[in-house]
Amino acid sequence: MIDKDAVSSVDAVKAIWNKEGLDGHLGLSVDHVADGIARVSMVLHREHLNLYGTGHGGALFSLADSAFALACNTRGYVTVASGCTIEFLRPAIVGDCLLAEAKWVDTNGKSSIYDVKIYNDKNEILAIFKGRSHQTSKLVTDFSSGDNK
């Protein structure tokens, strides 16, 4: 299923990873990007906690959303989220190494669906995210020369 265009799109999307934006601010790392797939990880620190001292829903969502964004931008065109759902199953605790894995599910026209799961070190699922993306007519490569910095 991997085609050459996808490979170059993967390079393009890696090139726009924005270390100065939220991804860097939260300490996210890109582990793997391929056609329609991305894995992003983070270690849960005190600055990611909520009122009760466990991982803030926004930290988990940000991790999943970043994996989703990388995965859905591997298709060559600038693609944005239109809506997302997240179900929380287990809390994250300080020190957890969290991994979000995003996978393309299906596309019709400019609309696609991606599934993302967030795992902890014990391979337990902490949260299940579903994202709907909308593909624009702009090319990712137009951004990868540094326009976003």
Place this chain on the structure above:
Amino acid sequence: MIDKDAVSSVDAVKAIWNKEGLDGHLGLSVDHVADGIARVSMVLHREHLNLYGTGHGGALFSLADSAFALACNTRGYVTVASGCTIEFLRPAIVGDCLLAEAKWVDTNGKSSIYDVKIYNDKNEILAIFKGRSHQTSKLVTDFSSGDNK
């Protein structure tokens, strides 16, 4: 609809606002908390941006989720999110002052629904969030003496 217990719960939930957690790390401010209602704001800075230089979905979600958390913890019991949905309508840009307003919708048993809308300075809706909460049997006041720090 405001009752005395709610008023003391509002004080309790304000007391557990965690400046050292994600809320502080993202620069969120509590504008207003009342029974079943909360308003939280943030100014969008570079550290909140996504791949394309607009507000990261995770920054918007975090803002909405924090307003939701405050609103649903005003009822006296420690209450957690079970699932959330967010629909993105317009992008946030650097310098925007964003306001999330969370309102209780309904409760049955230990399960409640809250609506949250995120507005920019022009009073445009940027995102619409719906949260489902689950009330535990622990009291918020048990945390407000500083257990989460």
Place this chain on the structure above:
Amino acid sequence: MIDKDAVSSVDAVKAIWNKEGLDGHLGLSVDHVADGIARVSMVLHREHLNLYGTGHGGALFSLADSAFALACNTRGYVTVASGCTIEFLRPAIVGDCLLAEAKWVDTNGKSSIYDVKIYNDKNEILAIFKGRSHQTSKLVTDFSSGDNK
């Protein structure tokens, strides 16, 4: 907010109400349609029940979805659902007269958000539905001459 075009669109959307489709098959009635608003009702019968003898989630969803469809087609253009969420709060029982009320929330470009609530006779909320619609370039009036029959 009501404009003349909306009024004629309301007539057009009423004209395409499909009694021979699912709406008629489930016994739904249109109570009210206006610009961005619709109320649809049904009486819960045995043919609407689930495995455990209460209202099937699909019956409640259908009621909400039909109210959503009427409301989002009052803007003149053929508009379809892209995604929906539903939260169930209380069961419906045989004999309940159920009312779904759909209200427009916001629009950006061709994408809009609608809220729908389902009430029983006691004015309790049974379910909370959120729909995202996508507006096509076709006119509703092109269908109201009977093309869908």
Place this chain on the structure above:
Amino acid sequence: MIDKDAVSSVDAVKAIWNKEGLDGHLGLSVDHVADGIARVSMVLHREHLNLYGTGHGGALFSLADSAFALACNTRGYVTVASGCTIEFLRPAIVGDCLLAEAKWVDTNGKSSIYDVKIYNDKNEILAIFKGRSHQTSKLVTDFSSGDNK
């Protein structure tokens, strides 16, 4: 992963399939039920159509919801939906043979997540459904002797 208790629960859940309820009214058929899995099918007829003559969102949701209900009741305990999301990707047309396949994803405590996909004859995905279930303390076998009729 299949255990003996699950096998008897599968029999119990098959026994409560309610032909006189919505499932029968819409013409749904149970194709397969196993531990955490269910496949339900329907042929799309005129009584399943929406305003524009394609499959009503409520018909698709009902199909998915019934598969979800069977799958999540194979665990021995009466289990109900707390909330669901559905994304529509392609329209269903009259004569389509639609298949909904529900699969358990994960459980924590009394809360579980299930994925459901709806396919047409061409194996295209028409809709993607995610359900969150809540397990009660009642046994499915208490219903299978005909209490729901």
